[in-house]
Amino acid sequence: MLILTCPYCGIDADETDLAPGGEAHVTRHGADASDDDFEAYLFHKRNPRGVHFERWRHVYGCGKWFHAARDTMTLEVFGTYPAQTLVPPKTLQTKIKKKRPDWKGFKK
Amino acid sequence: MSEAVSALNGAEFNGAVRISEAGLLGMITLRGDLEDAKLAAAVKAAVGLAMPAKRGVRDGKKGSVAWMSPDELLLMLPYAGADQTVARLDKSLEGVHHLAVNVSDARAVFHLEGRGLREVIAKGSPADLSSMGLPVGEVRRTRLGQVAVAFWLSDEDHLTLICFRSVGAHVFAWLKNAAAEGTLPEFLG
């Protein structure tokens, strides 16, 4: 039963107020995509042991989508940030690197 | 217009707290850039109130306004005036990207009154209902049991709760059950 802080309304939201949305920062491939790109877009999702970037929606709250950086093993939450970005904020990446020196860094 | 009936037609219940359905209330969802001065001016013109703070609710003589999300407000005013107010908002916001829509009939509104109202809600919401977690004048959107609700306290003894109209009967039954005499844990003081 996670608690994630919604970066929009600032509420420490209970997991039951949230809806998960899978991996964050996935690039959409549209009508002109190659077979490989499209397959990767639809089906090749990361499921790492450790640092992961996820999409969540504060569905019972303000209704906004946001991203969470989380350790899938320890459930430590490194931070949450608005969904309107293509990459995690630099400061957050630095913070994660400090906490998890083995982390290979954010890759698209 | 005279034949309009609210979701529960003003039903009431007296238990550990007093619960009443508010009857017809004008409600307008206004979406837009809340930082935009034009939007703030339109809100002021509509309900006579300044832009609420994040999660805030403001009450005035003409109506109320509640912060629902970073780009959404809920304006409350007398039922009969909702359509004209939407028209006025649209007019004053011409050229400004926004959405104003009358949702007066899409909601059920309840008033809770009495000392134990925080505990009644805490039986169904994972939100922190303590006075630290939910100060007076702050809106909380969360779930109550299995349905989405929004609520706020106008003072320690008065809470307003809004849900979708279709689950109004369910929420009323839920609240009556939670507010049955002798069932409050007396934890929140």
Place this chain on the structure above:
Amino acid sequence: MSTRLADHGRLIDRTKAVEFTFNGKRLKGFQGDTLASALLANDQLLVGRSFKYHRPRGIVAAGPEEPNALVGLGLGGRFEPNQRVTTTELFDGLSARSQNHWPSLEFDIGAVNKMMSRFFPAGFYYKTFMFPRAAWKHLFEPVIRGAAGLGKAPSARDADRYEYFYAHVDVLIVGGGIAGLAAALAAGKTGAKVLLVEQTADWGGRALVDGVEIDVKPAAEWVAKTLKALNSMENVSIRTRTMGAGVYDHGYALAYERLSDHAPETTGPRHRLWRIRAARIVTATGAIERPLSFAGNDIPGVMLAGAVRDYALNYGVSVGDRTVVVTNNDDAYLTAIALARAGLNVPAIIDARSKATGELPEKARKLGIRVETGKAIGKVIGSKRVQAVTLAAQAGEGATLEEIKCDAVAMSGGWSPVVHLWSHCGGKLNWDEDQAMFRPDPARPPLGKDGSGFVIAAGTANGHLAAAPAMMDAYAAGKRAAAEAGHKAAEGGAAPVAKSESQDRIEPVWLMPQGAAYKLRAKTWLDFQNDVKVSDVQLAALEGYESVEHTKRYTTLGMASDQGKLSNINGLGILAHSLNAEIPAVGTTTFRPPYHPISFGAIAGEARGGLFKPVRQTPLHDWHQKNGAHWEPVADWRRPYCYQRDGEIVKQAVTREILNTRQNVGLLDASTLGKIIVKGPDAGRFLDMLYTNMMSNLGIGKCRYGLMCNENGFLFDDGVVARLTDDSFLCHTTSGGADRVHAWMEEWLQTEWWDWKVYTANVTEQYAQIGIVGPKARQVLEAMGVKGIDLSAEKLPFMTFAEGSIAGIQARPYRISFSGELSFEVAVAASEGRAFWDAALEAGREFGIQPYGTEALHVMRAEKGFIMIGDETDGTVIPQDLGLHWAISRKKADFLGKRAQLRSYMQDPDRKQLVGLKTEDPEVVLPDAAHAVEGPKRENGMENIIGHVTSTYYSPTLGHSIAMGLIKGGSRRMGEVLEFPVAKDRVIRATVVDPVFLDKEGIRQDV
């Protein structure tokens, strides 16, 4: 025999007698008794039968760790099986029944299993019930089902009330012994918000039984003073009868409050499930004593030493007149001393250790108690009661040195800290060699959202068995928990000083005597409730079970409702020994919540009966209810399936409604239809991406049917879009799809096209939407009184809408049709829905208007070959499969699902495609989902299935059955006759036809 003593019993009130029944027998106890102490006071040693062998079993413990004494409690709506007598507070009128026996507790047929025990070894079920297959159904299963199961399921509806309560605190402290109280005091002084819960009705825990002194006074005085202090702190809440049941991620914990189990007639909830968010959780849950493994250790009268002491001192009950104490540690001497001081006989203390010279053994000797060191119990003699024990050398195989007559045995194999809550969420344990127990490893706590440990074990639960260090540890834990929750400790808060008698080192004993022969081991119980013996675990090891988790499942060790509270460590000791491994290398099984069983009522909370699930109601719900609605669930909505008139069966009502709508005029509550406003400069562009066809070029005032696909290309919703203004659209969705579609729109707007200027609002419930449908629809509307709208076919043609006033109500009629008839779907404010509906019925009377339900709607749309999301689609169907090519734009560069629909598999001409099906016998209706088969059977003997029926009805309009189905390559099969085997000897044959059965040209709707 067990009996009530003349004195002692700090928890009972001897002036208040309480009557109760056990198996119908009327018995007496005192207020403050547990059912266990009251039964013992009445010499009711035998309280149940074991699960597998139906051996006679008595009370072993005095707390929630009790494995044997489970009874059915209460009657009727308050009956509940498997309740522990040790955690049941006695009240006047309590009714208990023992379990697992037939015909009676004293004489049980199932006990013959005992004689067959050699045939019930570890893995018995796996080994025996394999072949032949038929034997399962006719022999094994009925026999097992008959004999298995603990207790009986209640048959009456639960008469009680249950609820949840969500609480947010800085520090949750579990356990109201002196450690928990000290932690609460320390945390409370900092101003932190503290919740302290205790599972029993009393504070202070074992310290009050074991003669602990705090600040140079009896512990009871300190407990009373501390409770007073805690009660005066506004930031501290304390609750008895509330058990910490589970600890979960991010400081979430469940506590189970039993409000009226001890007083069933009081008002209010019976159980309350606390759902707690705590920054820090302190587990001050104490320790549980371990049994010793010797032959006959399950015979009634053999009990944990601590429990014997509890019964004597807390309840004034002696378990026997002559009690042999058997131990491997000093703690059990407290029992011998307490019994001797109460005037009872202790013939011997049998101590497995080679010497016992500590403070307590010396005290026992001084009282004249015989202490035998280096000795063991060879076996217990007796069946339903202990009669004697044999004395043997611990180092030997069990040869009898002496028989000691006794009627009770108090055993102690040492104490195990209760680490469940620490472990639930990943806290790790260390094996403490000196104290022969697992204890929390402070370096590996369960981690919270900030990455730091959020559970702090305290006191005995943290491995401090003596009062002094336990007290210091707990006080520090309370302080630390508060500090970590952001509340710095106040000045001058020193820990109280506790003192207890010193104890010498324990010597672990996993088997008694250590070389016990097979015959003894096969009577030496590890898990009392599940009848697992030492020999079973040894057999499992012999058969190659090395993992403790596998051994658990193979032998059922620790799988009973006590979850191995008594048995796990002893079983582990035996397993480790058998595998020649160290205990920490074998490890423990996983600790899972709840710590102790909690009621289903508490888990369900208020969600039962009318509150089980929120049912969505339209503004016309009450009218439907009063007018014969036969309800159908549609997503979370309730919609009338049909309206039954007096004497009508459902089918007749549906037929009447269809024919009346086709011939005259029908009235439909379509309010459940989703309605979403999409507005902004980019609204058209946005809808072009969401729908397969073009929406941006839709004229203002016009309607267009659209399809929505996901990125896999699969169709998931459909509906009519109306263009309200230049920059705003109203999108209709399916009844069940409104929330999903709205979320879908917001997802794309927020996470992909966040620079597009579009706002959405779900206005589904703002409107009552009422369909006036049929050839006379226009006449009805006109009769209602229309202002500001020209309803003529020229001014308001098919697929347009207008706004104005109908029956004096602001209304927006849409010329859209799901029936193929002339149809006006009129949206009015939900609050005026009922007024509009009444006006339509009134005005429509002369035209024969009748309401119709969802089934008539379904039949009529199927007659027209209109698809239904969820019938013709199942999450694997693309619009092309349904022949909806006309609704898929070729001009648009992109839309959601476009790329997927270009994938080779989606282009396969042999995909299942929608066809109409006409049965050879027009009266026969194909069953829903019936399979079409073709050609020879497949290799595996299954039919070669080429498709299935998606919608099927009898059409009263056409006078024959109609169906639609998805059939492989269906569009090329027109005229083919397909076979649908629907039963062993029954095949329905149907011809593939166009799915539009009625009015293909659409003349009826376009008038």
